[in-house]
Amino acid sequence: MPPLPDSDFPADPYPGVVPDTSFAHVDRESHPLHPDPRHGWTVDGTPVDAWLADHGAVPCAQRVPLLAYGSNRCPSKITWLREALGMGDDPVVALRVRTRGVAAAWANGLRRRDGQRPAVLAAAPGVTEEHVVWLATAEQIAALDRCEGRDERFRLARLRTGEVRTVDGDVRITQPWCYVAHGAIRRPLHVDGAPVHCAALPQDAALTLVGEPGDDGLRAATVAGAPHPDEWPAALFVYGLLQPGGPSWSLVAPYCAGEPRRAGVHGAVYDTGSGYPALRRGAGGRAPGWLVPVRDPAALLPVLDEYEGSEYRRERVVTTGGTVCWAYVWAAPSDGLRPLPAGWPA
Known part of the structure; x- marks a missing residue:
């Protein structure tokens, strides 16, 4: 048009x-x-x-x-x-x-x-x-x-x-x-x-x-x-090491403002071969993870930005249930990404 x-x-x-x-x-x-x-x-x-x-x-x-x-x-x-x-x-x-x-x-x-x-x-x-x-x-x-x-x-x-x-x-x-x-x-x-x-x-x-x-x-x-753009939304989609009970959940837990719940976003999660997964949007399908309500996202998100590093880009995404949330999307080259092994996410 x-x-x-x-x-x-x-x-x-x-x-x-x-x-x-x-x-x-x-x-x-x-x-x-x-x-x-x-x-x-x-x-x-x-x-x-x-x-x-x-x-x-x-x-x-x-x-x-x-x-x-x-x-x-x-x-x-x-x-x-x-x-x-x-x-x-x-x-x-x-x-x-x-x-x-x-x-x-x-x-x-x-x-x-x-x-x-x-x-x-x-x-x-x-x-x-x-x-x-x-x-x-x-x-x-x-x-x-x-x-x-x-x-x-x-x-x-x-x-x-x-x-x-x-x-x-x-x-x-x-x-x-x-x-x-x-x-x-x-x-x-x-x-x-x-x-x-x-x-x-x-x-x-x-x-x-x-x-x-x-x-x-x-x-x-x-x-x-x-x-401040980081003040909205007050919700985070996690799908890898940051998931509840995961090895890096301790970074998110102090900011958790309610019970995390299972959720999904449009896309797919891949194995990077480095011990952590990668979310790619536009890949089709539904990527599983958790939706975490958070308090003071403007304080939490810089911590996670540093943790995720340059391989990831923080974006606002919408869950398949219609909730706007922050998510870390793979920004590095996709060469070498492969399907996740059976049993992921834990």
């Missing part, structure tokens, strides 16, 4: 027109993303990390999931962020998601630059909507901080209300980052005691609303400083 130009997705009236697919945005164009169980996402058949590398951009593992529910879903707005706020040229990776229990609602105040009424997130029991999750770089977050007036109009938080899942693949994105109301100007406008959902009223009608700023009803812990 050819890339889609920004002209297909005008930004006015707010919140603008949004693609009906996941996309990667660069150079005023949106490239449709397609789910692939072997690689996660692809652009024109190329795994998204390889496509990002071709553009000199950081991989998905160095980005954080950020829920966008207003104009930041619109490709033309993304170009504006680049040109007006210096966001840079790195591609924006935007995954189409379905939210439950939260909704975009009209904010109390108007935007200073064009007089339109913006959206803000609010709790909405029983409501299902479609939005977008950016896999955002540090530079992109910094530009959005400026756009959203972080700690004045909006605050950056980890969302604990409701549920967020990808439309393609039904993968749950737990506790995404998001911008929620901070100052009164961006609190939800309550009319007759309740917020007005953006889906129920267009921009021209929203401008005539009269009400009072109200509470958003969200559970969302404020984030200090810049988000």
Whole structure:
């Protein structure tokens, strides 16, 4: 499918027109993303990390999931962020998601630059909507901080209300980052005691609303400083010496935050001939192992990075049960890899 130009997705009236697919945005164009169980996402058949590398951009593992529910879903707005706020040229990776229990609602105040009424997130029991999750770089977050007036109009938080899942693949994105109301100007406008959902009223009608700023009803812990990509997700897939009871389990055990359980990821595990196995994605089949919930992944993962060394690359993968987790994937040459002996894993 050819890339889609920004002209297909005008930004006015707010919140603008949004693609009906996941996309990667660069150079005023949106490239449709397609789910692939072997690689996660692809652009024109190329795994998204390889496509990002071709553009000199950081991989998905160095980005954080950020829920966008207003104009930041619109490709033309993304170009504006680049040109007006210096966001840079790195591609924006935007995954189409379905939210439950939260909704975009009209904010109390108007935007200073064009007089339109913006959206803000609010709790909405029983409501299902479609939005977008950016896999955002540090530079992109910094530009959005400026756009959203972080700690004045909006605050950056980890969302604990409701549920967020990808439309393609039904993968749950737990506790995404998001911008929620901070100052009164961006609190939800309550009319007759309740917020007005953006889906129920267009921009021209929203401008005539009269009400009072109200509470958003969200559970969302404020984030200090810049988000760290290692903070998400808080789960680890292990399949070799790091398995529970294995010789290197002691590295993981102090960070274990719950009972490990059997799991699998798309791929295959091979014998390296050196006493430890190698996970290869894109090899077909289901690689068996354990899913371990962890606390403080930002402290654990550097320890494991050093332990695994240059032969492995840390990636976010999705279990066959739909859970996002970290895994160490074989990055060295595959020559000499062979099927695992009978009885593995122990």
